Amino acid sequence: MTEKRWLAAYVKMHHEKRVRDRLTELGIENFLPVQNEVRQWSDRKKRVERVLIPMMIFVHVDSTEQRAVLTHPSVLRYLVLRGEHAPTEIPEEQMNRFRFMLDFSDQPVSFNTTGLQPGEKVRVIKGPLSGLEGELVTVDGKSTVVVRINQLGCATVEICTSMVGN
Numbered sequence: 001m002t003e004k005r006w007l008a009a010y011v012k013m014h015h016e017k018r019v020r021d022r023l024t025e026l027g028i029e030n031f032l033p034v035q036n037e038v039r040q041w042s043d044r045k046k047r048v049e050r051v052l053i054p055m056m057i058f059v060h061v062d063s064t065e066q067r068a069v070l071t072h073p074s075v076l077r078y079l080v081l082r083g084e085h086a087p088t089e090i091p092e093e094q095m096n097r098f099r100f101m102l103d104f105s106d107q108p109v110s111f112n113t114t115g116l117q118p119g120e121k122v123r124v125i126k127g128p129l130s131g132l133e134g135e136l137v138t139v140d141g142k143s144t145v146v147v148r149i150n151q152l153g154c155a156t157v158e159i160c161t162s163m164v165g166n
Helices: 016-025 063-069 092-104
Strands: 005-011 029-031 034-040 045-051 056-061 075-078 109-112 120-124 133-139 142-149 153-158
Touching (some): 005 016, 005 092, 016 056, 056 063, 092 133, 092 142, 092 153, 133 153
Antiparallel strands (some): 005 056, 005 075, 029 056, 034 045, 109 153, 120 133, 142 153
C-alpha cells in the first residue's frame, strides 16, 4: 500500500457535487470546497451550496485509488504542472488549513487565483478561526487572512486585525 496524498482533479462543469457523491460511495476520501449561502429570488429565498473552485475536486488517494478516480466519466484529469508528467501533490498542511477555514469561518470564503503579494505570517487568536495559521494581507482595503494552496491560488476570508497575532 502506497502513501496517500492530496491531488486536485478537474471535473466537467457543474458535475462537482455528483463526482463528490460518487467518490464517497466508492469509499475514496475527497474534499469539495463548498459554502452554504442564501440566494434571493423574486419569490423566495433558498439556502444553496456554492462550489468555491468550479470544475475541481480534491482527492486523498493512494496509487490504486488515483487510477480509480479517473474511471468516473465526469473526471477529466489531474492538475499537472507544465513540463511535468505526474499529478501535482497538494501538501497535507495546506489542505488541512483550507478545510479548517471553510469549516469554521463565519464570513464568506473566496478563492483567488491571481497572485496575491505575500503577507505577514499570522495566527488567528480569537473567534471561530482561532488557531488558523496564514498570511495577513489587505484586499480591497480590508484585512484578509490568506491560506495558499500550491499551484492553485489562495483561499481568503475577511477578518478583524484584532483577531490575529504573530
